[in-house]
Amino acid sequence: MSKLAVLGGTPAVPRTQRGVEWPVIQDEDRKAVLDALDGGRLVSDTDGETPVTTLERQWAERFGHAHCVAVTNGTAALQLALASLGVGPGAEVIVPALSFIATGLAPLHNMAVPVFADIDPVTFNLDPKDVERRITPRTAAIIPVHLHGAPADMDGITDVARRHGLAVVEDAAQAPGATHRGRPVGSIGDMGAFSLQVTKNIPTCGEGGLLVTGDAGLAETARRGRQFGEVIESGKDRDYVSHQLGWNHKMNGLQAAFASAQLGRFDHYEQARQTNITRFLARLDGLPGLTVPKPLPGTTHVWHILRFRFDPAAAGLPGITDTAFRKALRRALRAEGVPMSQYQLMPLPDQTAFRDRLGFGRGYPWAALEPSAEHVPEHVPADSRAEYPVAHAVIRDSLTIQKRHLSPTSGELLERYAEAFEKVWENLDTVAKLAGARS
Structure with a gap:
C-alpha cells in the first residue's frame, strides 16, 4: 500500500x-482575432457581415437553432431573454437552488423575484416536482439550468410549464453541445442562454454570451434590446430611435472571432x-x-x-x-x-443578495409583490436546509x-x-x- x-x-x-491548460489557444485563434482587428468591423451594429454575425450564423447552423443573438455575456443573455418574454415587476421566476449566482440575479435585473426550487440528487438540476409546488399566480417563467453540462429533466419541466402557461428560459451556460432526446439544449424552451466566458467548453478570449430561440419575433425583440431598443437594418443609416427598453449588451468583434475559431474545433x-x-x-x-x-x-x-x-x-x-x-x-x-x-459554497437562497433582499433598495423587487407595504424587511431570517x-x-x-x-x-x-x-x-x-x- x-x-x-x-x-x-x-x-x-x-x-x-x-x-494542462484551458482554453487551448492556437495560431488560428490569434489569426482570427488579428483579422477581425484589421477588418475594422468591431461591433455588432456595423452594417453588413461582421465577426459577430458570422458567429451567430455558425452557432445556429452547428447546434440547430433557428435564431442566435450574440451579447456581452451569459448573464446578459438570461436577463435579455426574460425581458424579451415580458417578465418584469410583479412576476416570479423559478430557478434552481444550486447554480451560479447569475441564474438568480437575471430575474432581479428585470425587477422580478427569483423563487428557488430544490434539485435532483443525481443530475443536480431542477426537480420538476419541487418546481410545481412553488408555482403561484405570480409565476411567469422557469429557468432550468443544465448544470455542469448535464441536461435537466426537460420533459418534466416543459410539462409543468405547459400546464401552468409559463415561459421556459434554458440556462445552458455550461452545456453547449449537450442534447436531450436528440434535441440541443437551449432549443427546447422558449429561449436559451449560453456563456462563452473563457472557462467554458467553447470559450472566447474573455467574456461573451449567446441567446437562441426558435421564435423570430423574440429574436428581433432581443436584438433591439441589446442595442438600446433600436432597430438596426442592413443598408440603412442608424436613426438612434429607441422603440423599447434596451441596454448596451453588444458583443465585440474580437471576442466573436476568437469564439468562431474555437467553435471550428x-x-x-x-x-x-x-x-x-x-x-x-x-x-x-x-x-x-x-x-x-x-x-x-x-x-x-x-x-x-x-x-x-x-x-x-x-x-x-x-x-x-x-x-x-x-x-x-x-x-x-x-x-x-x-x-x-x-x-x-451555499445554495443560492442563502446568498446575501437574496437572503437579505438587497435588490434595488427598500426591499425591491420583493416589495412589488406586496403593494400595501412601504417596504419588505431588509433581512429575511430563515434556515433554508428544510426548504432545500x-x-x-x-x-x-x-x-x-x-x-x-x-x-x-x-x-x-x-x-x-x-x-x-x-x-x-x-x-x-x-x-x-x-x-x-x-x-
Missing part, C-alpha cells in the same frame, strides 16, 4: 504532469472529451462511497464540471460525518495532485474537478487522477483519521 502524499508519500500525479475537442472523461469515470465508478456524475437516459452530458458525491457510511466509515469525510478527501486528493474544489434539503446535501458531501479535463490532451492526466483516487481509497483508514482530526 502506497503512503499518502498528505503524510509525506510520493504524489500519484507528478508535478510535471499537472500543467469543438467537434474534435468534444469527441476527445467524451472518450477521456467516460473512461476516467468508469474507472472510479466502483469505489465504495463514491458517486460519479451520470447523465439522464436519453441525454448527452458534455462534462463542463465533474461533481463527485461522497458517502462515508457506504465507504465503510459510518462514524464519520459527510462534511468531515469531504474535507479529508479534499486534503488527501489535492496532496496527490488532483485539484478537487467546491463549486458553490437536496441542494444542501450536495454542497455538504461533494467536490468538483474543473477546467483541467476540458483539454483534448487530458487523457493521460485523467489516468493519473484515477490512480490518485484509487490510492486514497486504499488508505481510507488514514482518511478516517484525517476526518476525525478535522471534524
